[in-house]
Amino acid sequence: MRTNIVCFGLSLLMTLILVLASCAPTVSTTPTTTPTPATTPTPASQPDPKATPTPTPTSGAEMVKLKLTKLDGTSVEKLVEKPKYGGVVTLGIQGNPLWFDAAFGTSILSTTLQLTNDFLLVGDWSRSQAGTGEASYYYLALLKIDNLAGCLAESWEIADPQTIVFHIRKGVRFHNKPPVNGRELDANDVVYTLTRLWKDSPRSSQATTYPWERNIESITAPDKWTVVFKSLPQPKDSGLGNLWASVTSMAPIVPHEMVEKYGDLSDWRSACGTGPFMLEDYVSGSSATLVRNSSYWMKDPLHPENTLPYVDSVKQLFILDMSTLLAALRTGKIDIMAAWQALGRVSWEDTESLKRTNPQLKYAPIPSSTWEGLWMRVDKPELPFNDVRVRKALSMAIDYENITKHYYGGNAITFAHPVMPIPEYEDIYVPLQEFPESIRETYTYHPDKAKKLLAEAGYPNGFQTEVMCAPYMVDMLSLIKSYFAEVGVDMKLDVREAGVFYALGVQLKHPEMYFGVVAPTAEVARFRPGFPGNYSGVNDPRINAQIKEMDDAYFSTQRRQMWMEIVPYILENVWVIVPPAPISYHFWQPWVKNYNGEIVVGYYGQAYDFPRYIWVDQDLKQKMIGSR
Numbered sequence: 080m081r082t083n084i085v086c087f088g089l090s091l092l093m094t095l096i097l098v099l100a101s102c103a104p105t106v107s108t109t110p111t112t113t114p115t116p117a118t119t120p121t122p123a124s125q126p127d128p129k130a131t132p133t134p135t136p137t138s139g140a141e142m143v144k145l146k147l148t149k150l151d152g153t154s155v156e157k158l159v160e161k162p163k164y165g166g167v168v169t170l171g172i173q174g175n176p177l178w179f180d181a182a183f184g185t186s187i188l189s190t191t192l193q194l195t196n197d198f199l200l201v202g203d204w205s206r207s208q209a210g211t212g213e214a215s216y217y218y219l220a221l222l223k224i225d226n227l228a229g230c231l232a233e234s235w236e237i238a239d240p241q242t243i244v245f246h247i248r249k250g251v252r253f254h255n256k257p258p259v260n261g262r263e264l265d266a267n268d269v270v271y272t273l274t275r276l277w278k279d280s281p282r283s284s285q286a287t288t289y290p291w292e293r294n295i296e297s298i299t300a301p302d303k304w305t306v307v308f309k310s311l312p313q314p315k316d317s318g319l320g321n322l323w324a325s326v327t328s329m330a331p332i333v334p335h336e337m338v339e340k341y342g343d344l345s346d347w348r349s350a351c352g353t354g355p356f357m358l359e360d361y362v363s364g365s366s367a368t369l370v371r372n373s374s375y376w377m378k379d380p381l382h383p384e385n386t387l388p389y390v391d392s393v394k395q396l397f398i399l400d401m402s403t404l405l406a407a408l409r410t411g412k413i414d415i416m417a418a419w420q421a422l423g424r425v426s427w428e429d430t431e432s433l434k435r436t437n438p439q440l441k442y443a444p445i446p447s448s449t450w451e452g453l454w455m456r457v458d459k460p461e462l463p464f465n466d467v468r469v470r471k472a473l474s475m476a477i478d479y480e481n482i483t484k485h486y487y488g489g490n491a492i493t494f495a496h497p498v499m500p501i502p503e504y505e506d507i508y509v510p511l512q513e514f515p516e517s518i519r520e521t522y523t524y525h526p527d528k529a530k531k532l533l534a535e536a537g538y539p540n541g542f543q544t545e546v547m548c549a550p551y552m553v554d555m556l557s558l559i560k561s562y563f564a565e566v567g568v569d570m571k572l573d574v575r576e577a578g579v580f581y582a583l584g585v586q587l588k589h590p591e592m593y594f595g596v597v598a599p600t601a602e603v604a605r606f607r608p609g610f611p612g613n614y615s616g617v618n619d620p621r622i623n624a625q626i627k628e629m630d631d632a633y634f635s636t637q638r639r640q641m642w643m644e645i646v647p648y649i650l651e652n653v654w655v656i657v658p659p660a661p662i663s664y665h666f667w668q669p670w671v672k673n674y675n676g677e678i679v680v681g682y683y684g685q686a687y688d689f690p691r692y693i694w695v696d697q698d699l700k701q702k703m704i705g706s707r
Contacts, residue, residue: 140160140161140696141160141161142158142159142160142161143158143159143160143161143382144156144157144158144159145157145158145159145210145381147205147210147211147381148211149206149211149213150206150213150223150225150226155210155211155212157210159209159381159673160672160696161382162379162382162385162389162672162673162694163389163694163695163696163697164389164390164391164694165389165390165391165695165697166390166391166694166695166697166700167390167391167392167393167394167695168390168392168393168394168414168415168671168690168693168695169393169394169395169396169412169413169414169415170190170393170394170395170396170413170414170415170416170417170687170690171396171398171404171407171408171412171413171415171416171417172190172395172396172397172398172417172687173397173398173399173401173404174190174397174399175363175364175397176188176189176190176191176192176367177189178345179191179192179344179345179346179347179349179350179358180192180333180343180344180345181276181280181283181284181329181330181331182275182276182279182280182282182283182343182344183280183282183283183343183345184282184283184284185283185284185329186284186329186330186331186685187219187686190367190395190417190686190687191347191350191358191361191367191369191395191687192331192350192352193331193354193685193686193687193688194354194355194356194358194369194393194687194688194690194691195254195331195350195351195352195354195356195357195358195369196331196332196333196350196352196353196354197230197231197251197331197332197352197353197354198230198231198327198328198329198330198331198332198681198685199230199231199232199235199245199269199326199327199328199330199332200227200228200229200230200232200235200327200328200681200682201227201228201229201230201680201681201685201688202214202216202226202227202228202679202680202681202682202685202688203225203226203227203228203380204228204379204380204381204680204692205228205380205381206226207675207677207680207692208675208676208677209381209673209674209675209692210380210381212502213226213502214226214502214503215501215502215503215677216677216678216679216680216681216689217443217445217448217501217665217676217677217678217679218448218499218501218503218678218679219448219598219679219682219686220448220499220501220503220504220679223503223639224634226503227327227681227682228380229248230248230377231247231248231251231264231269231332231353232245232246232247232248232306232327233246233247233248234246235327237319237634238307240319241296241309241310241311241312241319242307242308242309242310243307243308243319243323243326244305244306244307244308245266245269245305245306245307245308246304246305247264247265247266247269247303247304247305247306248264248376249263249304250263250376251263251264251353251376252264252353252374252376253334253351253352253353254351254352254353254354254357254372255374256351256357258336258337258340259334259336259337259351261374262334264332264334264353265300265303265304266300266302266303266304266305266306267300267303267335268332268333268334268335269300269306269332270298270299270300270306271333271335272330272331272332272333273285273298273306273308273326273330274298275333275338276330277289277291277295277298278291284325284329285325285329285330288316288317288325289314289316289317289321289322289325290316293311293314293315293316294310294311294314294315294316294317294322295309295310295311295314295322296309296310296311296312297309308322308323308326310322317630318630318631318633319633319634320630320633320634321630321633323633324682327682328681328682328685329682331352331354332352332353333351333352334351334352337349337351347361347367353375353376354372354375354691355371355372355375355377355387355388355690355691356369356370356371356372356388356392356393356690356691357369357370357371357372359392364397365396365397366394366395366396366397367394367395367397368392368393368394368395369392369393369394369395370391370392371388371390371391371392372388375387375388375691377691379692381673387691387692388690388691388692389673389692389693389694389695390690390693390694390695393690395417396412396413401429404416405425405429405433408433408437408440408666408668409433409436409437411668411700411703411704414667414668414670414671414695415666415667415668415671415674416665416666416667417678417687425442425663425664425665425666426663426664427487427488427490427661427662427663427664428488430442430663430664433664433666439669439703440666440667440668440669441666441667441668441669441671441676442664442665442666442667442676443664443665443675443676444490444662444663444664445662445663445664445665445676446491446492446495446499446500446501446660446661446662447660447661447662447663448499448501448598448599448660449596449597449598450596450597450658450660450661451552451555451594451595451596451597451658452496452594452595452596452597452655452656452657452658453473453546453559453592453593453594453655453656453657453658454592454593454594454595454614454615454654454655455470455473455591455592455615455654455655455656456587456589456590456591456592456593456615456616457470457615457616457617457654458587458615458616458617458618459591459616462544462591463536463538463542463544464591464592464615466536466537467651467652467653468532468533468535468536469532469533469536469538470652470653470654470656471521471529471532471653472528472529472530472532472533472536472566473529473563473566473568473653473656474521474522474653474656475520475521475523475524475525475526475528475529475532476524476526476529476562476563476565476566476568477524477559477562477656477658478524478562479493479494479522479523479524479658479659480493480524481524482558482658482659483659486555486558487659487661487662490661490662490663491659491660491661491662492659492660492662493511493659494510494511494522494659495599495657495659495660496597496599496650496655496657496660497599497603497646497649497650498599498642498646499599499660506639507639507642507643507646509643509646514647514650515647517651518647518650518651521650521651521653522650526562526565526566529566530566530567533566533567533568538567540567541566541567541568541569542567542568542569543568543569543570543571544568544569544570544571544591544592545570545571545572545573545590545591545592546570546571546572546573546591546592546593546594547573547575547580547583547584547589547590547592547593547594548572548573548574548575548580548593548594549574549575549576549577549580549581549594550574550576550577551577552594553572553574555594555658556570556572556594557572559658560572570592573589584614585611585612587614587616589614593614593615595612595614596612597655597657598612599657599660603622603625603626603629603642603645603649604626606619606622606626606649606654607622607623607626608623614655615654615655617654619652621645621648622645622648622649625641625644625645628641629641629642665678668700668703669699669703670695670696670697670699670700670703671693671695672693672694672695672696673692673693673694674689674692674693677689677692680692
């Protein structure tokens with residue numbers, strides 16, 4: 080059965096953004112200056128997709144030895160090719176940037192903003208797979224704070240439970256474009272940007288998620304190199320930690336002169352920041368061209384003697400049709416299939432074809448962090464789903480292993496909820512076989528036990544229900560429907576146009592069940608009352624208390640332990656039934672160096688920021704393109 084792993088556009092992306100915007104990681108108060116990634120761990124009894132072999136050095140390449148230190152203090156030594164400057168890297172992207180100004184929505188939905196503008200913090204590239212391998216940087220995941228590094232903020236500290244102080248990096252200059260003309264950035268630019276996003280831009284992620292009047296007391300610059308961020312004594316929508324995440328990773332810093340001259344930055348020609356590239360040309364539906372910022376300040380965390388970026392320019396080709404995108408990859412017209420989440424990643428069926436036709440391509444198997452689960456309204460007393468026995472029965476009715484083996488051809492993670500088995504979460508992920516028997520039984524195929532539970536709950540002959548879904552979900556839901564039928568549950572499919580489906584879901588206007596996005600990189604906030612991704616309408620006292628405790632412990636090392644402690648409770652209650660997480664593939668050409676499939680080198684807002692770190696072996700490219 081062919082996998083139907085597609086994104087239904089902005090509706091799904093916005094759902095994920097809403098989910099992630101209210102979540103947060105464990106943090107300390109001093110960001111590190113060097114990052115590293117890791118390979119995705121494969122849970123026991125799960126298929127281990129064959130990853131691309133470690134790239135062999137180009138013949139005659141000059142090699143250098145890296146000596147790195149992991150977070151646990153152990154040393155890593157690697158022999159790598161010495162980076163070279165020059166060349167163009169071309170990305171194939173399935174979709175246009177939606178805007179060029181974070182005032183109009185989250186920066187995630189712009190593929191150029193992360194390259195033209197810098198954030199206060201950034202993912203530590205020395206912990207990427209090019210470095211120590213402690214972070215995959217595949218996902219909009221909530222990183223350990225030690226996997227972040229200073230960017231425009233050299234350092235920061237918590238002055239009190241309401242206050243975060245950022246120390247702004249000196250010597251950073253905006254692009255040399257009028258009317259800014261390459262002037263030096265300072266704390267006033269940070270205050271201006273944050274105030275603009277929070278108070279003056281009702282469509283920004285900051286204003287829509289954490290409104291100023293409910294959460295912020297002040298954002299000030301007591302001097303030229305210091306920014307003081309103060310929350311209200313009791314923020315209404317979040318704790319200080321979640322606000323910190325929004326400040327540091329979803330607010331690309333802009334110069335006030337540009338906004339004052341143009342009113343906003345919606346025109347691509349007004350794009351201006353301190354980032355590694357400058358936006359030189361843009362054609363909607365076709366391409367964007369960014370050129371190297373020769374005055375960029377950042378050094379390579381792996382080669383600190385080198386100033387970034389390495390490539391002369393970045394070309395983004397917007398290709399909606401997957402077959403056209405694959406053809407461009409096969410012929411070398413694109414260097415990287417740049418895939419944010421499921422959008423633009425290659426299905427396992429197409430992967431097998433690419434391996435046969437282009438065995439030289441490099442690739443990474445990536446378990447999806449956004450797929451769909453079956454949410455059940457537990458806030459309506461008249462529905463069967465208020466009884467946990469019914470929810471457990473429906474979970475036992477599904478043969479998860481069979482879905483992995485036959486629907487996905489083995490290319491899926493059978494158990495990946497509510498925490499994914501990825502490097503960012505390897506300290507808190509627990510395989511199914513390590514949970515108590517009651518949980519293992521709930522997430523294993525037991526149709527006879529499912530019938531017994533339904534009978535105990537008062538449904539010996541099953542019941543009828545319906546699930547709201549979008550058109551592309553029909554294949555998977557038809558399979559689940561057949562499983563439910565075996566235990567007497569008749570599930571009808573209410574198929575809606577994607578935009579309508581999304582709107583009804585976030586407003587909790589689906590009558591019974593909803594096949595909505597799950598994102599097991601988003602922690603426990605999805606079960607918060609009123610949260611846009613809480614499609615089951617969960618309002619559980621223990622969950623609510625745990626969320627509050629985790630918010631209060633945002634900057635504590637205990638936060639991740641709290642997350643682990645609540646996972647069994649979430650699994651026991653089965654508020655959402657989650658099918659296996661499909662594995663898709665991310666491809667790039669062998670001449671792209673210092674790269675292992677990374678997409679989001681940081682937090683939520685920093686997708687597509689990786690080109691600043693990579694380099695192109697132009698000799699190898701010319702040789703290989705010429706041989707095709």
